[in-house]
Amino acid sequence: MSGNKQLTIGLFGFGVVGEGLYKVLQQTPSLNGEIRKVCIKHPDKQRNAPQELFTTDKDELLQDESINVIVEVIDDADAAFDIVKTALLNGKSVVSASKKMIAEHLPELLQLQQETGLPFLYESAACASIPVIRNLEEYYDNDLLHSIKAIVNGSTNFILTKIFEDKLEFATALKLAQDLGFAESNPKLDVEGYDAVNKWTFLLTHAYGIVTGTNEILFSGIQNIQLGDAKVAREKGYEIKLVAQAKKLSDGKVAAVVLPQFIAQQDPLTFVKNEYNGVVIESGFADKQFFYGKGAGSFPTASAVLSDISALRYDYKYEYKKLYHHQPAQLSSDFYLRVYISATDWAQLPKQELEWIEEWHSGQDRSYLGAVIHYSRLRNSDWWKQPGVSLILAPEAIIEPAELEKLRPVKSVAALETAEA
Protein backbone atom coordinates (compact mmCIF):
# COMPACT_ATOMS: atom_id res chain seq x y z
CA MET A 1 0.00 0.00 0.00
CA SER A 2 1.38 3.43 -0.75
CA GLY A 3 0.41 7.06 -1.40
CA ASN A 4 -3.29 7.70 -1.44
CA LYS A 5 -4.36 4.12 -2.02
CA GLN A 6 -8.02 3.24 -1.46
CA LEU A 7 -8.47 1.71 1.98
CA THR A 8 -11.40 -0.68 2.09
CA ILE A 9 -12.16 -1.30 5.73
CA GLY A 10 -13.80 -4.17 7.57
CA LEU A 11 -14.74 -2.86 11.01
CA PHE A 12 -15.21 -5.14 14.02
CA GLY A 13 -17.20 -3.44 16.80
CA PHE A 14 -19.69 -0.58 16.70
CA GLY A 15 -19.66 0.54 20.33
CA VAL A 16 -18.10 3.66 21.82
CA VAL A 17 -14.97 3.47 19.64
CA GLY A 18 -16.41 1.79 16.52
CA GLU A 19 -19.32 4.19 16.13
CA GLY A 20 -16.96 7.09 16.88
CA LEU A 21 -14.70 5.94 14.06
CA TYR A 22 -17.65 5.60 11.67
CA LYS A 23 -18.61 9.24 12.33
CA VAL A 24 -15.03 10.50 12.18
CA LEU A 25 -14.44 8.76 8.84
CA GLN A 26 -17.54 10.40 7.39
CA GLN A 27 -15.95 13.75 8.18
CA THR A 28 -12.57 12.82 6.69
CA PRO A 29 -13.19 12.35 2.94
CA SER A 30 -9.54 13.08 2.08
CA LEU A 31 -8.53 9.79 3.70
CA ASN A 32 -9.93 7.78 0.81
CA GLY A 33 -11.19 5.15 3.22
CA GLU A 34 -14.54 3.40 3.06
CA ILE A 35 -16.11 1.02 5.57
CA ARG A 36 -17.32 -1.96 3.54
CA LYS A 37 -18.83 -4.01 6.37
CA VAL A 38 -19.20 -3.88 10.17
CA CYS A 39 -19.22 -7.05 12.26
CA ILE A 40 -21.02 -6.79 15.60
CA LYS A 41 -22.25 -9.26 18.20
CA HIS A 42 -25.90 -8.40 18.81
CA PRO A 43 -27.85 -8.04 15.52
CA ASP A 44 -30.96 -6.60 17.17
CA LYS A 45 -29.35 -3.48 18.61
CA GLN A 46 -30.47 -0.16 17.13
CA ARG A 47 -27.57 1.35 15.06
CA ASN A 48 -26.93 4.85 13.77
CA ALA A 49 -25.83 3.57 10.35
CA PRO A 50 -27.45 1.77 7.39
CA GLN A 51 -28.63 -1.72 8.39
CA GLU A 52 -27.01 -3.38 5.34
CA LEU A 53 -23.54 -2.47 6.66
CA PHE A 54 -23.89 -4.88 9.59
CA THR A 55 -23.26 -8.58 9.93
CA THR A 56 -22.53 -11.04 12.71
CA ASP A 57 -20.51 -13.28 10.39
CA LYS A 58 -16.83 -12.45 10.82
CA ASP A 59 -15.93 -14.26 7.58
CA GLU A 60 -17.88 -11.70 5.56
CA LEU A 61 -15.00 -9.37 6.48
CA LEU A 62 -12.06 -11.68 6.98
CA GLN A 63 -12.60 -13.64 3.76
CA ASP A 64 -13.56 -10.67 1.57
CA GLU A 65 -10.61 -10.04 -0.74
CA SER A 66 -11.75 -6.50 -1.50
CA ILE A 67 -11.20 -5.57 2.16
CA ASN A 68 -7.56 -4.63 2.69
CA VAL A 69 -7.80 -3.19 6.23
CA ILE A 70 -9.35 -4.73 9.33
CA VAL A 71 -10.09 -2.36 12.21
CA GLU A 72 -10.75 -4.32 15.39
CA VAL A 73 -12.39 -2.40 18.25
CA ILE A 74 -14.35 -5.02 20.18
CA ASP A 75 -14.48 -5.65 23.94
CA ASP A 76 -13.68 -9.37 23.92
CA ALA A 77 -9.91 -9.99 24.05
CA ASP A 78 -10.04 -13.66 23.00
CA ALA A 79 -12.27 -13.01 19.99
CA ALA A 80 -10.13 -9.96 19.15
CA PHE A 81 -6.94 -12.04 18.98
CA ASP A 82 -8.62 -14.57 16.72
CA ILE A 83 -9.78 -11.76 14.39
CA VAL A 84 -6.39 -10.02 14.29
CA LYS A 85 -4.50 -13.26 13.68
CA THR A 86 -6.83 -14.40 10.87
CA ALA A 87 -6.78 -10.97 9.27
CA LEU A 88 -2.97 -10.81 9.19
CA LEU A 89 -2.71 -14.39 7.88
CA ASN A 90 -5.25 -13.45 5.18
CA GLY A 91 -3.00 -10.61 4.00
CA LYS A 92 -4.86 -7.68 5.56
CA SER A 93 -3.36 -4.75 7.45
CA VAL A 94 -4.79 -4.43 10.95
CA VAL A 95 -5.56 -1.57 13.33
CA SER A 96 -6.65 -2.44 16.88
CA ALA A 97 -7.59 -0.67 20.13
CA SER A 98 -7.70 -3.80 22.30
CA LYS A 99 -4.98 -3.32 24.88
CA LYS A 100 -5.93 -6.40 26.90
CA MET A 101 -5.59 -8.57 23.81
CA ILE A 102 -2.27 -6.96 22.85
CA ALA A 103 -0.85 -7.33 26.37
CA GLU A 104 -1.91 -10.98 26.54
CA HIS A 105 -0.58 -11.94 23.10
CA LEU A 106 2.36 -9.67 22.36
CA PRO A 107 4.93 -12.42 21.57
CA GLU A 108 2.52 -14.09 19.10
CA LEU A 109 1.60 -10.74 17.58
CA LEU A 110 5.28 -9.89 17.12
CA GLN A 111 5.79 -13.20 15.37
CA LEU A 112 2.75 -12.72 13.14
CA GLN A 113 4.02 -9.31 12.07
CA GLN A 114 7.42 -10.79 11.23
CA GLU A 115 5.91 -13.73 9.32
CA THR A 116 3.44 -11.69 7.29
CA GLY A 117 5.37 -8.42 6.99
CA LEU A 118 2.04 -6.65 7.43
CA PRO A 119 1.28 -3.59 9.57
CA PHE A 120 -0.42 -4.08 12.92
CA LEU A 121 -0.98 -0.67 14.50
CA TYR A 122 -2.53 0.13 17.89
CA GLU A 123 -1.84 3.75 18.83
CA SER A 124 -5.31 4.14 20.39
CA ALA A 125 -4.70 1.23 22.77
CA ALA A 126 -2.55 3.36 25.10
CA CYS A 127 -3.47 6.90 26.16
CA ALA A 128 -6.08 7.09 23.36
CA SER A 129 -5.56 10.47 21.69
CA ILE A 130 -1.91 10.94 22.76
CA PRO A 131 0.52 9.63 20.11
CA VAL A 132 2.71 7.96 22.70
CA ILE A 133 3.55 4.71 20.89
CA ARG A 134 4.80 6.33 17.73
CA ASN A 135 6.81 8.85 19.73
CA LEU A 136 8.47 6.17 21.86
CA GLU A 137 9.07 4.04 18.80
CA GLU A 138 10.41 6.73 16.48
CA TYR A 139 11.84 9.52 18.53
CA TYR A 140 13.62 8.30 21.64
CA ASP A 141 16.82 6.37 21.48
CA ASN A 142 16.99 3.55 24.03
CA ASP A 143 20.11 4.80 25.82
CA LEU A 144 18.77 8.30 26.23
CA LEU A 145 15.35 7.42 27.60
CA HIS A 146 15.90 7.86 31.34
CA SER A 147 12.32 7.49 32.55
CA ILE A 148 8.64 7.58 31.66
CA LYS A 149 5.95 8.41 34.17
CA ALA A 150 2.38 8.40 32.98
CA ILE A 151 -1.31 8.43 33.74
CA VAL A 152 -2.53 5.85 31.25
CA ASN A 153 -6.04 5.10 32.50
CA GLY A 154 -8.71 7.71 31.95
CA SER A 155 -11.44 6.11 34.06
CA THR A 156 -9.49 5.93 37.32
CA ASN A 157 -8.19 9.45 36.82
CA PHE A 158 -11.76 10.57 36.20
CA ILE A 159 -13.00 8.77 39.32
CA LEU A 160 -10.23 10.20 41.54
CA THR A 161 -10.95 13.71 40.24
CA LYS A 162 -14.68 13.35 40.85
CA ILE A 163 -14.23 11.91 44.36
CA PHE A 164 -11.57 14.26 45.65
CA GLU A 165 -12.49 17.49 43.86
CA ASP A 166 -16.24 17.21 43.27
CA LYS A 167 -16.91 15.10 46.39
CA LEU A 168 -18.83 12.40 44.51
CA GLU A 169 -19.19 8.90 45.95
CA PHE A 170 -17.02 6.22 44.31
CA ALA A 171 -20.05 4.39 42.84
CA THR A 172 -21.48 7.61 41.36
CA ALA A 173 -18.15 8.56 39.82
CA LEU A 174 -17.73 5.09 38.32
CA LYS A 175 -21.26 5.13 36.90
CA LEU A 176 -20.50 8.49 35.27
CA ALA A 177 -17.29 7.09 33.74
CA GLN A 178 -19.31 4.17 32.35
CA ASP A 179 -22.07 6.41 30.98
CA LEU A 180 -19.50 8.59 29.23
CA GLY A 181 -17.93 5.54 27.56
CA PHE A 182 -14.58 5.75 29.37
CA ALA A 183 -14.74 2.56 31.42
CA GLU A 184 -14.09 -0.96 30.14
CA SER A 185 -17.11 -3.28 29.78
CA ASN A 186 -15.76 -4.90 32.94
CA PRO A 187 -14.84 -1.82 35.03
CA LYS A 188 -12.78 -3.95 37.41
CA LEU A 189 -10.13 -3.80 34.66
CA ASP A 190 -9.89 -0.03 35.17
CA VAL A 191 -10.42 0.22 38.93
CA GLU A 192 -8.01 -2.56 39.92
CA GLY A 193 -5.21 -1.44 37.60
CA TYR A 194 -5.39 -4.22 34.98
CA ASP A 195 -6.03 -1.81 32.13
CA ALA A 196 -3.12 0.42 33.13
CA VAL A 197 -0.69 -2.49 33.46
CA ASN A 198 -1.89 -3.97 30.15
CA LYS A 199 -0.99 -0.70 28.46
CA TRP A 200 2.31 -0.50 30.34
CA THR A 201 3.49 -3.89 29.02
CA PHE A 202 3.54 -2.84 25.39
CA LEU A 203 4.61 0.73 26.10
CA LEU A 204 7.69 -0.88 27.71
CA THR A 205 8.25 -2.73 24.44
CA HIS A 206 8.24 0.48 22.41
CA ALA A 207 10.26 2.38 25.01
CA TYR A 208 12.89 -0.17 26.00
CA GLY A 209 12.43 -3.32 23.89
CA ILE A 210 11.09 -5.22 26.91
CA VAL A 211 8.61 -7.99 26.11
CA THR A 212 6.90 -8.93 29.33
CA GLY A 213 3.62 -10.02 30.87
CA THR A 214 1.47 -8.24 33.42
CA ASN A 215 2.46 -10.85 36.01
CA GLU A 216 6.04 -9.50 35.84
CA ILE A 217 5.02 -5.98 36.84
CA LEU A 218 4.02 -4.85 40.33
CA PHE A 219 0.66 -3.16 40.01
CA SER A 220 -2.55 -2.20 41.70
CA GLY A 221 -5.42 0.15 41.03
CA ILE A 222 -7.32 2.64 43.13
CA GLN A 223 -9.59 0.13 44.88
CA ASN A 224 -8.01 0.51 48.32
CA ILE A 225 -7.53 4.28 48.44
CA GLN A 226 -9.39 5.83 51.36
CA LEU A 227 -10.75 9.34 51.93
CA GLY A 228 -8.25 9.54 54.82
CA ASP A 229 -5.41 9.06 52.31
CA ALA A 230 -6.68 12.02 50.32
CA LYS A 231 -6.74 14.08 53.52
CA VAL A 232 -3.09 13.18 54.21
CA ALA A 233 -2.24 14.00 50.58
CA ARG A 234 -3.91 17.40 50.85
CA GLU A 235 -2.04 18.20 54.09
CA LYS A 236 1.21 17.47 52.28
CA GLY A 237 0.19 19.48 49.19
CA TYR A 238 -0.08 16.38 47.01
CA GLU A 239 -2.68 14.77 44.75
CA ILE A 240 -3.20 11.04 44.37
CA LYS A 241 -3.05 9.56 40.83
CA LEU A 242 -2.70 6.08 39.42
CA VAL A 243 0.74 6.24 37.82
CA ALA A 244 2.61 3.86 35.55
CA GLN A 245 6.34 4.43 35.62
CA ALA A 246 9.59 3.06 34.32
CA LYS A 247 13.09 4.22 35.17
CA LYS A 248 16.39 3.14 33.69
CA LEU A 249 18.74 2.19 36.54
CA SER A 250 22.49 2.60 36.52
CA ASP A 251 22.99 -1.11 35.69
CA GLY A 252 20.95 -0.63 32.48
CA LYS A 253 17.92 -2.52 33.77
CA VAL A 254 14.50 -0.92 34.06
CA ALA A 255 12.44 -0.52 37.22
CA ALA A 256 8.73 -0.60 36.28
CA VAL A 257 5.62 -0.35 38.49
CA VAL A 258 1.98 0.71 38.17
CA LEU A 259 0.70 2.01 41.52
CA PRO A 260 -1.15 4.96 43.04
CA GLN A 261 1.26 7.79 43.80
CA PHE A 262 1.37 11.11 45.62
CA ILE A 263 1.94 13.77 42.99
CA ALA A 264 3.61 17.02 44.03
CA GLN A 265 2.33 20.40 42.80
CA GLN A 266 5.32 20.99 40.51
CA ASP A 267 4.80 17.66 38.71
CA PRO A 268 3.09 18.12 35.31
CA LEU A 269 0.86 15.13 36.12
CA THR A 270 -0.91 17.34 38.71
CA PHE A 271 -2.68 19.05 35.83
CA VAL A 272 -4.05 15.80 34.45
CA LYS A 273 -7.67 15.66 35.56
CA ASN A 274 -10.78 13.69 34.64
CA GLU A 275 -10.39 11.36 31.65
CA TYR A 276 -7.21 13.04 30.48
CA ASN A 277 -3.93 11.14 30.38
CA GLY A 278 -0.43 12.54 30.64
CA VAL A 279 3.05 11.24 29.91
CA VAL A 280 6.25 12.73 31.30
CA ILE A 281 9.34 11.56 29.48
CA GLU A 282 12.81 12.30 30.78
CA SER A 283 15.56 11.84 28.29
CA GLY A 284 19.21 12.71 27.96
CA PHE A 285 19.87 16.31 26.84
CA ALA A 286 16.16 17.12 26.25
CA ASP A 287 15.34 16.84 29.98
CA LYS A 288 11.58 16.59 30.70
CA GLN A 289 8.83 16.55 28.10
CA PHE A 290 5.13 16.34 28.80
CA PHE A 291 2.43 14.87 26.55
CA TYR A 292 -1.19 15.54 27.46
CA GLY A 293 -4.55 14.63 25.96
CA LYS A 294 -7.78 12.73 26.35
CA GLY A 295 -7.13 9.14 27.34
CA ALA A 296 -10.60 7.69 26.79
CA GLY A 297 -13.88 8.37 25.04
CA SER A 298 -15.39 7.95 21.62
CA PHE A 299 -13.86 10.67 19.42
CA PRO A 300 -10.46 10.95 21.16
CA THR A 301 -9.96 7.20 20.72
CA ALA A 302 -11.37 7.21 17.20
CA SER A 303 -8.93 10.01 16.29
CA ALA A 304 -5.99 7.73 17.11
CA VAL A 305 -7.56 4.82 15.19
CA LEU A 306 -8.01 7.20 12.26
CA SER A 307 -4.36 8.23 12.47
CA ASP A 308 -3.32 4.56 12.28
CA ILE A 309 -5.60 3.97 9.28
CA SER A 310 -4.10 7.02 7.65
CA ALA A 311 -0.56 5.74 8.32
CA LEU A 312 -1.41 2.58 6.37
CA ARG A 313 -1.56 4.71 3.22
CA TYR A 314 2.21 4.99 3.34
CA ASP A 315 2.80 1.48 4.63
CA TYR A 316 3.80 2.52 8.12
CA LYS A 317 4.74 -0.37 10.41
CA TYR A 318 6.21 -0.49 13.89
CA GLU A 319 9.82 -1.54 13.55
CA TYR A 320 10.16 -2.37 17.28
CA LYS A 321 13.55 -0.72 17.03
CA LYS A 322 14.47 -1.12 20.71
CA LEU A 323 13.71 -4.83 20.50
CA TYR A 324 15.22 -5.76 17.15
CA HIS A 325 17.84 -3.08 16.44
CA HIS A 326 19.13 -2.20 19.91
CA GLN A 327 20.10 -4.24 22.92
CA PRO A 328 16.68 -4.75 24.58
CA ALA A 329 16.58 -3.78 28.25
CA GLN A 330 15.51 -6.12 31.04
CA LEU A 331 13.19 -5.52 33.94
CA SER A 332 14.93 -5.06 37.29
CA SER A 333 13.79 -6.56 40.55
CA ASP A 334 16.55 -4.95 42.58
CA PHE A 335 15.43 -1.50 43.65
CA TYR A 336 13.64 0.13 46.57
CA LEU A 337 10.40 2.07 46.75
CA ARG A 338 9.54 4.97 49.01
CA VAL A 339 5.95 4.30 50.07
CA TYR A 340 3.11 5.59 52.20
CA ILE A 341 1.04 2.85 53.80
CA SER A 342 -2.16 3.33 55.72
CA ALA A 343 -4.17 0.72 57.59
CA THR A 344 -7.07 0.42 59.96
CA ASP A 345 -4.84 -1.51 62.31
CA TRP A 346 -1.05 -1.28 62.99
CA ALA A 347 -0.96 -5.07 63.14
CA GLN A 348 -1.67 -5.18 59.38
CA LEU A 349 1.68 -3.50 58.70
CA PRO A 350 4.65 -5.88 58.53
CA LYS A 351 7.24 -3.53 59.98
CA GLN A 352 10.02 -6.11 59.72
CA GLU A 353 9.71 -6.00 55.92
CA LEU A 354 10.50 -2.30 55.77
CA GLU A 355 14.05 -0.98 55.33
CA TRP A 356 13.20 2.00 57.49
CA ILE A 357 10.30 4.16 58.56
CA GLU A 358 10.47 7.89 57.97
CA GLU A 359 7.25 9.04 59.60
CA TRP A 360 4.22 7.55 61.29
CA HIS A 361 0.93 8.66 62.67
CA SER A 362 -1.71 6.78 64.57
CA GLY A 363 -5.19 8.30 64.29
CA GLN A 364 -8.57 7.23 65.57
CA ASP A 365 -9.68 5.41 62.41
CA ARG A 366 -6.42 4.74 60.60
CA SER A 367 -2.70 4.63 61.13
CA TYR A 368 -0.19 5.49 58.48
CA LEU A 369 3.50 5.50 57.91
CA GLY A 370 6.04 6.58 55.34
CA ALA A 371 8.74 4.00 54.71
CA VAL A 372 11.22 2.47 52.28
CA ILE A 373 10.82 -1.13 51.17
CA HIS A 374 12.56 -3.41 48.70
CA TYR A 375 10.54 -3.97 45.51
CA SER A 376 10.77 -7.78 45.87
CA ARG A 377 9.23 -7.65 49.33
CA LEU A 378 6.11 -6.11 47.82
CA ARG A 379 6.10 -8.39 44.78
CA ASN A 380 6.29 -11.48 46.93
CA SER A 381 3.61 -10.54 49.42
CA ASP A 382 0.01 -9.44 49.40
CA TRP A 383 -0.50 -7.81 52.81
CA TRP A 384 -0.65 -4.46 51.03
CA LYS A 385 -3.53 -5.63 48.84
CA GLN A 386 -5.76 -6.60 51.76
CA PRO A 387 -8.95 -4.65 52.54
CA GLY A 388 -8.20 -1.86 54.98
CA VAL A 389 -4.63 -1.36 53.74
CA SER A 390 -3.62 1.18 51.12
CA LEU A 391 -0.23 1.60 49.53
CA ILE A 392 0.70 4.80 47.73
CA LEU A 393 4.10 5.70 46.33
CA ALA A 394 5.88 8.83 47.53
CA PRO A 395 6.59 11.46 44.83
CA GLU A 396 10.18 10.39 44.04
CA ALA A 397 9.60 6.73 44.73
CA ILE A 398 12.29 4.68 43.01
CA ILE A 399 15.59 4.31 44.88
CA GLU A 400 18.59 2.53 43.39
CA PRO A 401 20.47 0.07 45.65
CA ALA A 402 23.61 2.23 45.45
CA GLU A 403 21.70 5.22 46.85
CA LEU A 404 20.15 3.35 49.76
CA GLU A 405 22.80 3.72 52.44
CA LYS A 406 23.28 7.41 51.66
CA LEU A 407 19.57 7.94 52.32
CA ARG A 408 19.15 5.71 55.38
CA PRO A 409 18.02 7.94 58.29
CA VAL A 410 18.81 7.61 61.99
CA LYS A 411 15.18 6.73 62.82
CA SER A 412 14.39 3.08 62.30
CA VAL A 413 11.68 0.46 62.67
CA ALA A 414 12.80 0.06 66.27
CA ALA A 415 11.85 3.69 66.89
CA LEU A 416 8.31 2.95 65.78
CA GLU A 417 8.10 -0.02 68.10
CA THR A 418 9.22 2.22 70.98
CA ALA A 419 6.58 4.75 69.96
CA GLU A 420 3.91 2.06 69.90
CA ALA A 421 4.87 0.74 73.30
Ligand SMILES: NC(=O)C1=CN([C@@H]2O[C@H](COP(=O)(O)OP(=O)(O)OC[C@H]3O[C@@H](n4cnc5c(N)ncnc54)[C@H](OP(=O)(O)O)[C@@H]3O)[C@@H](O)[C@H]2O)C=CC1
Ligand atom coordinates in the same frame (compact mmCIF):
# COMPACT_ATOMS: atom_id res chain seq x y z
N1 LIG B 1 -13.90 3.36 25.27
C1 LIG B 1 -12.69 3.88 25.27
O1 LIG B 1 -12.47 5.04 25.66
C2 LIG B 1 -11.54 3.08 24.75
C3 LIG B 1 -11.68 1.75 24.44
N2 LIG B 1 -10.61 1.04 23.97
C4 LIG B 1 -10.74 -0.37 23.63
O2 LIG B 1 -11.50 -0.44 22.43
C5 LIG B 1 -12.27 -1.64 22.42
C6 LIG B 1 -13.74 -1.28 22.25
O3 LIG B 1 -14.14 -0.48 23.32
P1 LIG B 1 -15.58 0.21 23.36
O4 LIG B 1 -15.94 0.69 22.00
O5 LIG B 1 -15.53 1.17 24.48
O6 LIG B 1 -16.49 -1.01 23.75
P2 LIG B 1 -18.09 -1.14 23.64
O7 LIG B 1 -18.51 -2.07 24.69
O8 LIG B 1 -18.72 0.20 23.56
O9 LIG B 1 -18.29 -1.84 22.22
C7 LIG B 1 -17.85 -3.13 21.98
C8 LIG B 1 -18.29 -3.54 20.59
O10 LIG B 1 -17.71 -4.82 20.30
C9 LIG B 1 -18.71 -5.63 19.70
N3 LIG B 1 -18.33 -7.03 19.91
C10 LIG B 1 -18.08 -7.69 21.06
N4 LIG B 1 -17.69 -8.95 20.81
C11 LIG B 1 -17.70 -9.10 19.46
C12 LIG B 1 -17.40 -10.16 18.57
N5 LIG B 1 -17.00 -11.35 19.02
N6 LIG B 1 -17.53 -9.95 17.23
C13 LIG B 1 -17.94 -8.75 16.75
N7 LIG B 1 -18.23 -7.69 17.55
C14 LIG B 1 -18.12 -7.87 18.87
C15 LIG B 1 -20.01 -5.22 20.38
O11 LIG B 1 -21.09 -5.62 19.58
P3 LIG B 1 -22.60 -5.19 19.93
O12 LIG B 1 -22.67 -3.74 19.60
O13 LIG B 1 -23.40 -6.01 19.03
O14 LIG B 1 -22.80 -5.49 21.38
C16 LIG B 1 -19.80 -3.69 20.43
O15 LIG B 1 -20.20 -3.10 19.23
C17 LIG B 1 -11.97 -2.36 23.75
O16 LIG B 1 -10.95 -3.28 23.54
C18 LIG B 1 -11.47 -1.22 24.64
O17 LIG B 1 -10.60 -1.68 25.63
C19 LIG B 1 -9.38 1.64 23.76
C20 LIG B 1 -9.19 2.94 24.05
C21 LIG B 1 -10.25 3.77 24.60
Ligand SMILES: N[C@@H](CC=O)C(=O)O
Ligand atom coordinates in the same frame (compact mmCIF):
# COMPACT_ATOMS: atom_id res chain seq x y z
N1 LIG C 1 -11.02 2.21 30.04
C1 LIG C 1 -9.91 2.87 29.45
C2 LIG C 1 -10.30 3.34 28.08
C3 LIG C 1 -9.14 3.78 27.31
O1 LIG C 1 -8.17 3.10 27.14
C4 LIG C 1 -9.52 4.07 30.28
O2 LIG C 1 -10.32 4.48 31.12
O3 LIG C 1 -8.41 4.57 30.10
